[in-house]
Amino acid sequence: AQKVTQAQTEISVVEKEDVTLDCVYETRDTTYYLFWYKQPPSGELVFLIRRNSFDEQNEISGRYSWNFQKSTSSFNFTITASQVVDSAVYFCALSEANNAGNMLTFGGGTRLMVKP
Amino acid sequence: DSGVTQTPKHLITATGQRVTLRCSPRSGDLSVYWYQQSLDQGLQFLIQYYNGEERAKGNILERFSAQQFPDLHSELNLSSLELGDSALYFCASSAAAKHYGYTFGSGTRLTVV
Secondary structure, three states: OOEEEOOOOEEEEEOOOOEEEOOEEEOOOOOEEEEEEEEOOOOOOEEEEEEEOOOOOOEEEOOEEEEEEHHHOEEEEEEOOOOHHHOEEEEEEEEEOOOOOOOOEEOOOEEEEEEO | OOOOEEEOOEEEEOOOOOEEEEEEOOOOOOEEEEEEEEOOOEEEEEEEEEOOEEEEEOOOOOOEEEEEOOOOOEEEEEOOOOHHHOEEEEEEEEOOOOOOOOEEOOOEEEEEO
16 A cells, blocks of 8 residues: 655744655555645645656756656655745555556655745 | 536535535546545545446445546536534545546535535
8 A cells, every 4th residue: 555654744944945855655556656735835736847757867947846756765855945935734645556547645844944 | 626526615504404516627637526525534535426327436435435426527416415414525626547646626515405
């Protein structure tokens, strides 16, 4: 069965600090997909990134970067020079290729608070 | 605007009642998904439709049902509502049936009183 664990329920940082959100997953499939979503206070879920299990290259998009390590089943997310607008709940999710459909299993989320 | 439209945005209803949540997917997307977000259960997958057919089912209660119509919009019907059904219900859509991230709508907040 697939499972995603985000051990950090809440993180508080001061603006301009770097912060890393941890994500650990469990799956028996060799082919799977990992995602990060952002849920700002307004409530919508915003897609940030999708990564397949065969691509372990780290990715950087502006102040955001992702570190995928199959050896530790982790897909961590780092925000560099955090800003108040980064305050949100961040969800890591997993989709197994052998699923009949495209179900995402979400972690419990990490609430990030960036203080000015 | 994500392109996925959910109506209504807010709904308050009494226990025992039935409600219908509506979702219009992004133009061109054939898959529609429903998720429930509650404080105790987190984000839970309910059901997926692809081009009108049920594709995958999660922990959807028997009191809940969904369908996808020929114009690809979807409805989630919740009946015999209980206090514990109060949650944020998200619809999402994607172009394919598998292996893609979705675009979520802004959700319908259901409050059962």
